[in-house]
Amino acid sequence: xxxxxxxxxxxxxxxxxxxxxxxxxxxxxxxxxxxxxxxxxxxxxxxxxxxxxxxxxxxxxxxxxxxxxxxxxxxxxxxxxxxxxxxxxxxxxxxxxxxxxxxxxxxxxxxxxxxxxxxxxxxxxxxxxxxxxxxxxxxxxxxxxxxxxxxxxxxxxxxxxxxxxxxxxxxxxxxxxxxxxxxxxxxxxxxxxxxxxxxxxxxxxxxxxxxxxxxxxxxxxxxxxxxxxxxxxxxxxxxxxxxxxxxxxxxxxxxxxxxxxxxxxxxxxxxxxxxxxxxxxxxxxxxxxxxxxxxxxxxxxxxxxxxxxxxxxxxxxxxxxxxxxxxxxxxxxxxxxxxxxxxxxxxxxxxxxxxxxxxxxxxxxxxxxxxxxxxxxxxxxxxxxxxxxxxxxxxxxxxxxxxxxxxxxxxxxxxxxxxxxxxxxxxxxxxxxxxxxxxxxxxxxxxxxxxxxxxxxxxxxxxxxxxxxxxxxxxxxxxxxxxxxxxxxxxxxxxxxxxxxxxxxxxxxxxxxxxxxxxxxxxxxxxxxxxxxxxxxxxxxxxxxxxxxxxxxxxxxxxxxxxxxxxxxxxxxxxxxxxxxxxxxxxxxxxxxxxxxxxxxxxxxxxxxxxxxxxxxxxxxxxxxxxxxxxxxxxxxxxxxxxxxxxxxxxxxxxxxxxxxxxxxxxxxxxxxxxxxxxxxxxxxxxxxxxxxxxxxxxxxxxxxxxxxxxxxxxxxxxxxxxxxxxxxxxxxxxxxxxxxxxxxxxxxxxxxxxxxxxxxxxxxxxxxxxxxxxxxxxxxxxxxxxxxxxxxxxxxxxxxxxxxxxxxxxxxxxxxxxxxxxxxxxxxxxxxxxxxxxxxxxxxxxxxxxxxxxxxxxxxxxxxxxxxxxxxxxxxxxxxxxxxxxxxxxxxxxxxxxxxxxxxxxxxxxxxxxxxxxxxxxxxxxxxxxx
Ligand SMILES: C[S@@+](CC[C@H](N)C(=O)[O-])C[C@H]1O[C@@H](n2cnc3c(N)ncnc32)[C@H](O)[C@@H]1O
Numbered sequence: 032x033x034x035x036x037x038x039x040x041x042x043x044x045x046x047x048x049x050x051x052x053x054x055x056x057x058x059x060x061x062x063x064x065x066x067x068x069x070x071x072x073x074x075x076x077x078x079x080x081x082x083x084x085x086x087x088x089x090x091x092x093x094x095x096x097x098x099x100x101x102x103x104x105x106x107x108x109x110x111x112x113x114x115x116x117x118x119x120x121x122x123x124x125x126x127x128x129x130x131x132x133x134x135x136x137x138x139x140x141x142x143x144x145x146x147x148x149x150x151x152x153x154x155x156x157x158x159x160x161x162x163x164x165x166x167x168x169x170x171x172x173x174x175x176x177x178x179x180x181x182x183x184x185x186x187x188x189x190x191x192x193x194x195x196x197x198x199x200x201x202x203x204x205x206x207x208x209x210x211x212x213x214x215x216x217x218x219x220x221x222x223x224x225x226x227x228x229x230x231x232x233x234x235x236x237x238x239x240x241x242x243x244x245x246x247x248x249x250x251x252x253x254x255x256x257x258x259x260x261x262x263x264x265x266x267x268x269x270x271x272x273x274x275x276x277x278x279x280x281x282x283x284x285x286x287x288x289x290x291x292x293x294x295x296x297x298x299x300x301x302x303x304x305x306x307x308x309x310x311x312x313x314x315x316x317x318x319x320x321x322x323x324x325x326x327x328x329x330x331x332x333x334x335x336x337x338x339x340x341x342x343x344x345x346x347x348x349x350x351x352x353x354x355x356x357x358x359x360x361x362x363x364x365x366x367x368x369x370x371x372x373x374x375x376x377x378x379x380x381x382x383x384x385x386x387x388x389x390x391x392x393x394x395x396x397x398x399x400x401x402x403x404x405x406x407x408x409x410x411x412x413x414x415x416x417x418x419x420x421x422x423x424x425x426x427x428x429x430x431x432x433x434x435x436x437x438x439x440x441x442x443x444x445x446x447x448x449x450x451x452x453x454x455x456x457x458x459x460x461x462x463x464x465x466x467x468x469x470x471x472x473x474x475x476x477x478x479x480x481x482x483x484x485x486x487x488x489x490x491x492x493x494x495x496x497x498x499x500x501x502x503x504x505x506x507x508x509x510x511x512x513x514x515x516x517x518x519x520x521x522x523x524x525x526x527x528x529x530x531x532x533x534x535x536x537x538x539x540x541x542x543x544x545x546x547x548x549x550x551x552x553x554x555x556x557x558x559x560x561x562x563x564x565x566x567x568x569x570x571x572x573x574x575x576x577x578x579x580x581x582x583x584x585x586x587x588x589x590x591x592x593x594x595x596x597x598x599x600x601x602x603x604x605x606x607x608x609x610x611x612x613x614x615x616x617x618x619x620x621x622x623x624x625x626x627x628x629x630x631x632x633x634x635x636x637x638x639x640x641x642x643x644x645x646x647x648x649x650x651x652x653x654x655x656x657x658x659x660x661x662x663x664x665x666x667x668x669x670x671x672x673x674x675x676x677x678x679x680x681x682x683x684x685x686x687x688x689x690x691x692x693x694x695x696x697x698x699x700x701x702x703x704x705x706x707x708x709x710x711x712x713x714x715x716x717x718x719x720x721x722x723x724x725x726x727x728x729x730x731x732x733x734x735x736x737x738x739x740x741x742x743x744x745x746x747x748x749x750x751x752x753x754x755x756x757x758x759x760x761x762x763x764x765x766x767x768x769x770x771x772x773x774x775x776x777x778x779x780x781x782x783x784x785x786x787x788x789x790x791x792x793x794x795x796x797x798x799x800x801x802x803x804x805x806x807x808x809x810x811x812x813x814x815x816x817x818x819x820x821x822x823x824x825x826x827x828x829x830x831x832x833x834x835x836x837x838x839x840x841x842x843x844x845x846x847x848x849x850x851x852x853x854x855x856x857x858x859x860x861x862x863x864x865x866x867x868x869x870x871x872x873x874x875x876x877x878x879x880x881x882x883x884x885x886x887x888x889x890x891x892x893x894x895x896x897x898x899x900x901x902x903x904x905x906x907x908x909x910x911x912x913x914x915x916x917x918x919x920x921x922x923x924x925x926x927x928x929x930x931x932x933x934x935x936x937x938x939x940x941x942x943x944x945x946x947x948x949x950x951x952x953x954x955x956x957x958x959x960x961x962x963x
Contacts, residue, residue, distance in 0.1 A: 048141050048213070048629065065138035068207050070283055072132055073313065092118060123309040126272040134280055136207040141198060145628035145862075146874040149553050150186055153622070153889075155877050155911045184893070185559060186624035187532050189511060189568050195626040197525065197552075198538040199545055202517035204631050205538045206284040209515075219288040220355065220512035220533075223503055223524045225298040225495050226278060271303070275310055281517055282314040288515060289349040294321065294507040297345045298495065304343045315347040321354065322346045326477040326499050341480070344503065357610050359506050360470040361479075367392075371404035371465045376450065382462075405453040405460035406595075408446075409433040420459075422447055427459050436461070442599030449598050467593040468607065469585065473502065495523040501531070505610045508533055511570025522548025529623050530557045532569030545628075550860065552623045553878060554885045556892040559619035573613035577606070588612035620892040653735045657762070657790075658682060658691055661730065665693065667760070667788060683729070683754075688747045691730040692756065729756035733763025739787070741769040748773075748781040759785040817923050822912045832912035835923060837861050837879075855908035856881050863923055866916020873922060877910050 095115045102108035198205050209215040278297075285295055295315070299307045304323070312320065324344040331338030348354035365372045368390040376382045378399035385402075388394040396402070414434035419426050420443050429435050437443055446452055446461065453460045480498050500523050504514060510532035516524035519539035525548060528535035539545050564571030578587030585591075591604035658680070665677035677693035731747035733739035739761055751759040761774055766787055777785035818836040837855035855861070863877040880886065883906060890902045904911065915921070 048143055048627075065211060067135040068138050068211050069133050069135050070280070072134075072279070072283070088118060122313065123275075123306060125275045127276055128272075131276070136203050136280075136284075138211045139204055139208055139631040140212050141200075141205070141208050141629045141631055143627045143629050143872050144199075146194075146625065146872060147549065147553060147628060147878075148186075148625035148875070149555075149622040149889075150184065150625070151874075151876055152553070152878045152905075153184060155913070183619055184622060185619050186622050187562075187569050188624065189534055190570050193534050195525070195529065195534060195624060196536045197519065197522070197545060197548060197626060197628050198536065199540075199542065199628070199630040200538060201540045201631075202281055202538055203284060206281070206288060206515075206517060208631060209536070210284065210287050215513075216287045217290050218513060219515050220290055220293050220508045221504060221514045222285045222289065222293070222295040223298075223500055223514065223516050224281070224285065224295065225516070225518050225520065225524075226281075227274075227518075228300045228303060271306070274303075275306060278307060279310050279314060282311060285515075285517065286314055286349060291350050292353045292355040293349045294354055294503075295347050295349075296503045297347075298342060298499070299345065300342045301339060304345070308345050311345055311347050315349070319348045319351045320346075321348050321351060322475045324475045324477060326480040326496075328481060328496070330481065341477075344499070346503075355507055355509070357506055357509070358607075359473040359502055359611065360607070360609055361473055363465070363469050363471045365402075365465065367402075369404075371463055371467075372402045373404045374453070374462075375400040375402055376462065376464075380450065382453065402465040403453070403462045404465075405455065406463040408436050408452075408459055408461045408595075410436050414439070422452055422459055423454065430458075436595055437599030445599050445601055446595070451595075451598055461595050463595075464593075468590065470590065470607070470609070473506070477502070494521045497523060497527055500524050500527045501611075504528060504531055504533060509570075510573055511568065519548055520544045522551050526551060526555060529555070532560065532562075532573070546860070549628065550880060550885055552626065554880075554888055555623050556888050557621040557623075558615045559621040560613040561616050575608050575612070576614055588614065620889075622889070654690055654732055657732045660790075661691055661693075661762075665696070677728070687750050688731060688743065689729045689750055689754075689756075690732040690762075692727045693730070694727055726755075726757045728758040728760060729754070730760045730762055733761065733766070735764070738765035738767045739763035739770045740767055741773050744770045744773045744777070744785065745781070748777050748783050748785055751785075752781050752783040756783060759783050760788050761785055762788045762790050764790055819921075830914055832914050833921075834912050835863055835910040835921065837908045837923065858908075859883065861908075861923065863910050863921065865913040865921050867922035876913070879905055879907060879910075881906055881908055 092115065095111045095118075098111035099108045099115070102111065200208075282295075282297075289295060297307060297311065308320075308323065322344075324346060325341055326344065327341040329340060331340050363371065368385045372385065374382055374384055375396060377397060382403075385396075386394065389396055409429040411433060413432050414429070418429055418435050418439045420428075420435065420440065435443055437446055451462045453462045477499070480496050482494075482496050504524075504527055508514060508531075511534065513534045513536070514524060514528040515535070516522075516537040519525065519537035521544055522537060525535045525537040529552065537548065539548070561574040562569065562571055563574055573588075575588030577585070577589040577591070580586045588609050589606050590609060592607040593604040596602075597604045661677075662680045665680050667675040667677070676696040678696040680691055680693040683689050683692045729747070729751040731743060733743065744761055747761070748759050759777065761770075766774070771787055773780065774785045774787045777783060818838050820834050820836070822832045822834060824831050837858060839854050858881060860878070860880050862873065862875045862879070864874050865876045866874070886902050886905050890897070913921075
């Protein structure tokens with residue numbers, strides 16, 4: 032296989048979103064740390080208008096009365112009176128609303144964990160094109176100088192190097208970051224929010240990547256992700272009551288983010304639409320309500336009363352007076368006998384209604400007959416002087432308190448000359464021909480939005496139909512505008528925004544949907560809509576053209592719209608733009624542009640001012656709890672059902688950063704007292720030798736809300752060495768790559784061997800889970816088994832290349848608490864960074880989705896341009912050959928660590944394997960398991 036081309040991922044320009052590896056510096060930088068942000072509710076909407084002295088409504092009410100009494104102008108008085116009046120309007124109250132007049136959100140920065148680009152991945156296989164295709168394409172473009180891939184495979188690039196973003200985190204925290212750290216308040220054109228519907232609270236989260244059917248109240252189906260459980264606990268404790276608080280907080284931040292011309296859509300079903308609408312009325316103001324759209328999702332299930340056919344979208348504007356709206360049209364549904372198809376004008380100038388036989392389709396319309404519907408010719412309000420109009424020997428008047436719609440008398444005469452006047456019983460009407468504009472504006476009832484076998488494939492239990500999100504985006508944004516979805520799910524909004532050249536930010540509190548969304552976007556293909564300006568990208572707008580097919584039907588993006596006004600004023604018809612019909616360049620396949628995967632990382636809990644090292648003993652509640660857990664469950668699980676048990680677990684006296692010390696209990700049952708063969712291998716894989724002496728060993732606990740840092744390992748190892756502990760156990764919920772590296776080399780670098788121990792995430796979930804097994808809380812997980820191979824160059828002077836094979840992966844099933852070995856071919860996704868820069872940010876240079884048809888889309892779109900073996904390869908376990916990059920490191924990330932029952936393991940976002948190159952002599956050093 033030929034070697035991979037190198038592709039440069041666009042690096043983030045903005046310092047606001049550093050790579051995840053700089054988190055420790057960030058945490059040390061006091062200026063960068065921010066206090067929690069406080070948001071106040073509108074106190075005039077206090078849920079109880081009691082003037083009893085405790086309610087702030089009284090204070091506000093009195094202030095408004097004062098304002099009225101002291102007003103200098105009538106307007107001022109009226110404005111205050113209006114506010115006072117609003118206070119007396121009925122409102123929705125719920126448990127917990129009255130108690131909260133404001134709420135605090137932690138102000139956390141966002142860090143870039145991964146950079147992804149489909150182009151980067153395809154570049155690695157671009158040398159596998161079929162030769163005949165190359166010739167064909169070179170001919171086609173007449174420009175053999177250019178890379179063929181560049182010509183047929185493109186992604187949109189946005190102004191100012193904008194890169195789209197997928198963010199892992201609670202929407203409230205993420206939106207607050209966007210507002211507080213990145214100044215995005217007022218910059219967002221549209222928000223599409225599809226929250227859990229506030230019913231069956233337990234089934235809101237899909238804990239499996241491939242299992243879409245989630246049962247309410249089924250503990251087996253309960254997610255194990257701590258962030259999710261926390262969100263679940265915070266959000267659903269009081270059922271609908273907490274749900275409304277959850278929504279109100281997120282709506283408030285959404286309003287902050289919206290630009291003055293922006294819109295928000297909230298998707299909801301009929302069980303709670305009325306409540307959510309009231310909450311939105313409060314947050315956005317009733318005056319900014321735009322529409323309640325009813326969209327059909329099904330043909331209905333049998334019920335004893337009436338079938339529910341769909342859900343709702345609540346559309347509010349930030350300011351209805353300024354809102355950006357682009358009309359979306361659909362083709363007119365023609366029913367003979369109705370609307371613009373109710374009458375025919377015959378070639379001889381006579382007209383008649385469509386006959387019953389014609390309606391039934393038993394008789395064709397006469398040759399040359401033009402379908403039309405009679406429309407209103409008068410407007411409200413009397414003219415200054417009477418407007419008699421003579422037509423076919425009779426005089427007509429517009430009627431009391433009305434005037435002719437067109438300019439009088441010239442316009443009326445032009446309408447008559449163009450055969451546009453229809454004579455009714457005692458009045459005249461305007462003849463609107465079907466062909467004047469065979470389209471109609473989209474209303475607020477959408478019946479073409481059902482999901483079915485011919486619509487987009489569903490990968491997520493609660494996936495939105497593409498058409499629904501698309502219509503909302505097209506109605507309220509232009510290409511290049513920023514769209515946000517605080518409830519990403521499988522990424523429908525991001526997918527549609529990408530399709531239509533909008534910039535996007537999407538977020539979710541669960542890794543399951545984000546994994547689905549990432550794969551969906553990475554492997555998607557779209558039509559290439561021609562840009563007006565290549566240099567401005569989508570922000571310069573798409574090209575629209577007028578086009579007609581052989582039958583004379585309008586099939587382009589510009590359609591003339593003949594109106595009463597254009598005829599009366601003798602003007603050319605207005606050009607209507609059908610925003611969903613830009614010009615397509617059929618020879619180009621468009622792929623998703625580069626995007627990042629980011630997450631909020633809570634700043635470390637307690638910082639030592641001098642070293643910036645988080646102290647193990649920092650947050651006493653958390654560390655006390657961890658110490659207690661270790662005391663009660665002093666068992667460390669190794670692979671192969673081996674254990675190490677500790678005794679005398681206690682807090683060390685006078686500690687700087689160590690959290691605990693203990694002795695190894697050699698007499699414990701099942702204890703690994705001598706290194707068996709199987710275990711030797713496991714131990715070798717995980718790190719250095721485990722001590723089996725009677726001398727004390729030390730423990731350090733990583734932070735509750737973050738990963739173990741390199742600085743924490745360094746400082747605690749130094750202390751352990753100075754105090755002559757024989758081993759250091761670093762216990763965490765996650766570990767940064769550099770920290771893990773230091774753990775592996777700890778004996779060499781600091782003089783004390785160390786082991787990284789993963790604590791089950793169940794620990795972070797309090798008593799929400801029933802089945803945490805106390806003996807299986809701490810485990811030493813195997814790392815990916817990676818094989819690196821050197822491929823000797825066949826050509827003289829060309830450097831050797833390397834391939835990586837993901838041979839296997841040891842995962843820890845959080846349900847059975849058993850370690851499970853998976854072959855590399857069974858890992859649902861794995862990524863490779865061929866030039867890992869140690870900053871912790873993973874640039875996905877090669878992406879593999881073994882045993883899936885994930886790349887099928889692209890394969891089809893590229894119509895055999897690549898050899899079939901390429902697609903098999905992208906679904907396999909061995910990388911394309913590559914040259915070592917400048918950083919001299921590569922990193923392998925088996926992404927979805929999914930045990931057999933397809934549970935998406937709640938593991939953290941860190942990396943699991945990297946290998947070091949020595950660029951000078953091209954030797955390789957295995958830093959992590961696997962061979963060289
Ligand atoms: C109804 S689904 C969205 C489905 C999405 N429209 C699609 O097409 O796939 C709601 C999503 O919101 C996420 N979610 C719930 N609470 C959240 C929170 N507090 N922050 C961020 N995401 C949240 C859930 O994980 C779930 O994926």
